[in-house]
Amino acid sequence: MSPLIQVRGVHRVYGMGEAEVRALDGVDLDLEKGGFTTLMGPSGSGKSTMLNIIGCLDEPTEGSYMLEGVEMVGLGRKERALVRREKLGFVFQGFNLLARSTALENVELPLIYQGFSAAERKKRATEALDQVGLASRAGHLPSEMSGGQQQRVAIARAIVTQPEILLADEPTGNLDTKTSHEVMQLLQRLNRDDGITIIMVSHEPEMMVYTDFIVRFRDGRVESTEIVDHPEESSC
Amino acid sequence: MLMNAFRIAVTEIFRNLTRSMLTALGILIGVAAVIAMVGLGQGATAAIEGDLEAMGNNLIFVTPGVSQRGPSPRAQAPPLTVRDAEAIRQQVSHVVAVTPVANAAATLVYGDEEVDTTVNGGGLDWFAVADWEVVEGRKPTQGEMISGAAVCVLGDTVREALFGGEAALGAKIRVNKMSCEVIGLTEVKGTNTMGMEQDDFVFVPIATAHRRLLGNTDVSSILVSADHTSNIDSVTQETESLLRQRRNIASNTSDNFSVSDTREMAEMIRGITNILTAFLGAVAGVSLLVGGIGIMNIMLVSVTERTREIGIRMAIGALERDVLTQFLVEAGLLSAMGGGLGVAMGLLGSWGGAKLMDVPFVFNMPVTLGALAFSAVVGVVFGWYPARKAARMEPIDALRHT
Ligand SMILES: Nc1ncnc2c1ncn2[C@@H]1O[C@H](COP(=O)(O)OP(=O)(O)OP(=O)(O)O)[C@@H](O)[C@H]1O
Ligand SMILES: [Mg+2]
Numbered sequence: 125m126s127p128l129i130q131v132r133g134v135h136r137v138y139g140m141g142e143a144e145v146r147a148l149d150g151v152d153l154d155l156e157k158g159g160f161t162t163l164m165g166p167s168g169s170g171k172s173t174m175l176n177i178i179g180c181l182d183e184p185t186e187g188s189y190m191l192e193g194v195e196m197v198g199l200g201r202k203e204r205a206l207v208r209r210e211k212l213g214f215v216f217q218g219f220n221l222l223a224r225s226t227a228l229e230n231v232e233l234p235l236i237y238q239g240f241s242a243a244e245r246k247k248r249a250t251e252a253l254d255q256v257g258l259a260s261r262a263g264h265l266p267s268e269m270s271g272g273q274q275q276r277v278a279i280a281r282a283i284v285t286q287p288e289i290l291l292a293d294e295p296t297g298n299l300d301t302k303t304s305h306e307v308m309q310l311l312q313r314l315n316r317d318d319g320i321t322i323i324m325v326s327h328e329p330e331m332m333v334y335t336d337f338i339v340r341f342r343d344g345r346v347e348s349t350e351i352v353d354h355p356e357e358s359s360c
Numbered sequence: 361m362l363m364n365a366f367r368i369a370v371t372e373i374f375r376n377l378t379r380s381m382l383t384a385l386g387i388l389i390g391v392a393a394v395i396a397m398v399g400l401g402q403g404a405t406a407a408i409e410g411d412l413e414a415m416g417n418n419l420i421f422v423t424p425g426v427s428q429r430g431p432s433p434r435a436q437a438p439p440l441t442v443r444d445a446e447a448i449r450q451q452v453s454h455v456v457a458v459t460p461v462a463n464a465a466a467t468l469v470y471g472d473e474e475v476d477t478t479v480n481g482g483g484l485d486w487f488a489v490a491d492w493e494v495v496e497g498r499k500p501t502q503g504e505m506i507s508g509a510a511v512c513v514l515g516d517t518v519r520e521a522l523f524g525g526e527a528a529l530g531a532k533i534r535v536n537k538m539s540c541e542v543i544g545l546t547e548v549k550g551t552n553t554m555g556m557e558q559d560d561f562v563f564v565p566i567a568t569a570h571r572r573l574l575g576n577t578d579v580s581s582i583l584v585s586a587d588h589t590s591n592i593d594s595v596t597q598e599t600e601s602l603l604r605q606r607r608n609i610a611s612n613t614s615d616n617f618s619v620s621d622t623r624e625m626a627e628m629i630r631g632i633t634n635i636l637t638a639f640l641g642a643v644a645g646v647s648l649l650v651g652g653i654g655i656m657n658i659m660l661v662s663v664t665e666r667t668r669e670i671g672i673r674m675a676i677g678a679l680e681r682d683v684l685t686q687f688l689v690e691a692g693l694l695s696a697m698g699g700g701l702g703v704a705m706g707l708l709g710s711w712g713g714a715k716l717m718d719v720p721f722v723f724n725m726p727v728t729l730g731a732l733a734f735s736a737v738v739g740v741v742f743g744w745y746p747a748r749k750a751a752r753m754e755p756i757d758a759l760r761h762t
Contacts, residue, residue, distance in 0.1 A: 201680060209676075214675045237678050238677060
């Protein structure tokens with residue numbers, strides 16, 4: 125059986141001629157279903173570019189990207205949007221909540237585009253907020269919440285559609301250490317308990333302990349792939 | 361999805377209410393102008409038609425000369441005569457009343473009071489044809505008519521100017537050099553829509569006018585009253601052929617007189633008001649277009665401002681179609697809001713204008729609904745480009761936008 129994600133010979137080139145930047149320069153990558161992977165590497169090494177391509181937000185200049193055995197390169201805008209809608213969830217470094225919508229409304233948003241009824245949306249969104257421990261903040265605006273709370277709302281929004289893959293670009297990048305650990309524990313629980321495949325970009329080595337695999341990038345290539353060993357791990 | 365697009369649109373419109381109002385102002389003014397213009401135009405037309413009806417019953421005018429063509433044909437055409445009027449009465453069917461009219465300007469004097477007015481010299485039928493009632497005193501008798509007696513009937517404006525509160529009946533006044541007894545007073549008709557003072561005249565028998573005031577026997581026009589509106593055409597035609605015969609006009613020569621009726625005048629006036637209404641409507645339409653461009657402008661700004669939001673929506677599952685709908689609904693709603701307020705303002709304006717101009721207030725349902733629908737369409741049409749711009753964004757670029 126082919127892996128969930130199979131990337132082959134992917135290049136992503138920005139600009140032309142003199143100003144050309146090879147953000148990805150021949151990447152091969154296999155990621156299995158159910159894994160929790162961290163993409164690491166120095167700034168500018170192409171981690172975000174890789175994540176965006178996996179998330180069907182961006183397209184490689186060259187190469188192949190298969191999701192569940194289906195080629196994603198060359199798909200039309202609409203097909204890519206449908207893949208995002210049906211299979212993927214996103215968490216961003218800057219939370220990216222809609223500022224004028226409450227926590228509940230933010231979480232409901234993906235369900236609107238999936239065509240759920242108002243009652244069903246409310247039910248599912250409330251459940252998702254409950255899952256991230258924020259049921260009591262449903263009516264709050266993002267500006268009325270702490271960074272950690274906002275990121276948890278963003279995670280609730282990403283998982284409310286029960287996606288197969290959760291993509292997170294530096295989800296703890298804007299958070300303090302304590303809150304970062306809380307968010308990482310939440311992600312780990314979603315991975316372990318709900319079987320959501322998670323691919324995350326991170327700079328912080330101390331967050332690695334929550335994940336299963338580490339893929340190191342350097343100059344647009346994969347430098348190494350490691351398995352994280354969890355010495356005598358108790359419950360979180 | 362559409363419901364949600366509406367909710368989002370309403371939220372966005374109210375979030376920046378000042379800007380939304382200013383944006384919708386163009387549409388508001390356009391729609392208000394269309395509705396007020398059309399309403400007032402129709403009110404004026406209705407009022408003028410009412411005036412024409414008040415001028416007389418199924419009225420037909422005969423005047424010498426052809427007013428439209430040639431260099432002063434009036435001067436060359438032979439005048440009409442009292443006998444022409446008599447002939448029309450006797451030979452044209454469906455005629456209920458005929459009067460020759462001879463007009464003259466005159467200065468009326470009573471005691472110290474003096475007033476300039478128009479003398480209407482006419483036959484007894486003048487009262488029936490021109491639809492005047494004598495409310496005090498009497499009309500001249502047949503005998504007075506024939507003998508050209510020095511008697512007169514005053515319009516209310518003239519009575520007021522000469523007598524004020526005093527009794528007028530039986531008084532002797534001077535009309536130019538003629539001394540004349542007031543035997544009757546007419547009803548008050550007031551000013552008509554075109555601003556014409558209808559009560560400013562003095563009536564004398566036409567023989568009196570000819571002999572004592574004018575010094576000739578010219579008839580400036582003949583007024584004919586048909587028995588029914590449906591017979592106006594036949595009366596017009598018979599009158600025409602009768603007069604051609606009486607005036608010895610060869611069959612290959614055109615008339616040197618004209619026969620017209622109030623319908624023609626109504627038609628002409630309606631034509632003029634229609635052109636005016638269309639013209640003002642077009643101006644209003646242009647302001648609607650300008651309003652539409654204003655909406656396009658603001659929507660473009662809004663799309664740019666909300667680039668990141670668009671990116672987020674696309675990342676979490678919005679299709680191109682969803683984004684397009686959202687912005688189209690917002691533009692349409694913004695515009696329709698302007699349109700709705702515009703309808704209210706326009707109706708208020710045309711109501712107030714109608715009161716001010718003393719014309720009836722006409723509510724035109726199709727125009728109102730049309731303007732409302734058109735404003736929404738303007739919003740959608742001009743919102744199309746910004747909405748498409750939003751929908752066509754690459755999600756990754758939109759997300760990177762700061
Ligand atoms: N839209 C773009 N246009 C031009 N160059 C770009 C664009 N996006 C990324 N790059 C370049 O591609 C390279 C890889 O960028 P990428 O964002 O993937 O790095 P990263 O590994 O995520 O770095 P960081 O840890 O700082 O987020 C960088 O050199 C960057 O300057
Ligand atoms: Mg990055």
